[in-house]
Amino acid sequence: MAAGRTMLNLDTEDWGEIFIGCAGGGDSLLTLPLEQEPCSFAGQQPLQLNITGLMGGHSGLTIGGGRGNAILMAVQVLQAILGKLEEARLIRKSGGDKRNALARECRATLTLLKLLQQLPHGTIKYSEAVPGLAETSSNLAAVSPAASSCSSHIYYQIICSTRSSIGSELEKVRAQIAAAAQEAGANTKQDEAYPGWNPDPSSKVLQVVKQVFVVEILGKEPKVNILTMEPFWNATLEVLKRLAGCQMLSSCT
Numbered sequence: 523m524a525a526g527r528t529m530l531n532l533d534t535e536d537w538g539e540i541f542i543g544c545a546g547g548g549d550s551l552l553t554l555p556l557e558q559e560p561c562s563f564a565g566q567q568p569l570q571l572n573i574t575g576l577m578g579g580h581s582g583l584t585i586g587g588g589r590g591n592a593i594l595m596a597v598q599v600l601q602a603i604l605g606k607l608e609e610a611r612l613i614r615k616s617g618g619d620k621r622n623a624l625a626r627e628c629r630a631t632l633t634l635l636k637l638l639q640q641l642p643h644g645t646i647k648y649s650e651a652v653p654g655l656a657e658t659s660s661n662l663a664a665v666s667p668a669a670s671s672c673s674s675h676i677y678y679q680i681i682c683s684t685r686s687s688i689g690s691e692l693e694k695v696r697a698q699i700a701a702a703a704q705e706a707g708a709n710t711k712q713d714e715a716y717p718g719w720n721p722d723p724s725s726k727v728l729q730v731v732k733q734v735f736v737v738e739i740l741g742k743e744p745k746v747n748i749l750t751m752e753p754f755w756n757a758t759l760e761v762l763k764r765l766a767g768c769q770m771l772s773s774c775t
Contacts, residue, residue, distance in 0.1 A: 528727050529762060531772035536747075538740055541772040542728055543652070544749035544759070545659075545685040546692055546718025550699045552680040553668065554637060554708035571596060573617075593617040593662055597638050617665050637706040638665065641682055642695055649687070652721055655748055658686035660695050680708075687718040687748075689763075717759045719770070721748050727769045744773075 573592040643662040649655035664681040686692035735744040
């Protein structure tokens, strides 16, 4: 049984930087069955809505920047259309192609899935310890019809990627996603999340290591940073999760 409560991780790739926290994360895969109905195009004009050219970006790095999400933009446009045209019908909707990227493109044909509106997206809470840091966030990453041999129903799959440096907050958001899915009649699959690491800028070990960097290594104060994506050393975080009260930092030797 480990008695110490100070942990130094020494395989960080970024020389001259000290990391004092990182976001944990977990995905949610929603499957929403929708009944199909025969549709005649007689007297109707099929339309396709394309939203392209958005900035996109890694959801862990840019989620707090207020960048547009093509899926949600399409929902807003379709709401306006369906509000004017009651006879409009869904043919197909898709958007996003990576679980960890902000959706920058979306293709839709007169559709509105109410579920998409209810799913959390963007920064949910900022850190009180580190100003400007997105402590908890969720990304509505992708929506697309799944391959199916069923002629009476179409099955839409929706991917949400949720991050937080606080495990309880992460699970709270994932529970909200599951509840919204259940209300809409969708199934939810959520694998076990990888752990986060809540930053403590006032920790004693950080002050000691910063001084070592100044006197013996760099000759100046190192940059103190927080990871906002899954680290390659997350086995260390599994250990940290089991050591209550442990102070940790990660650096490069």
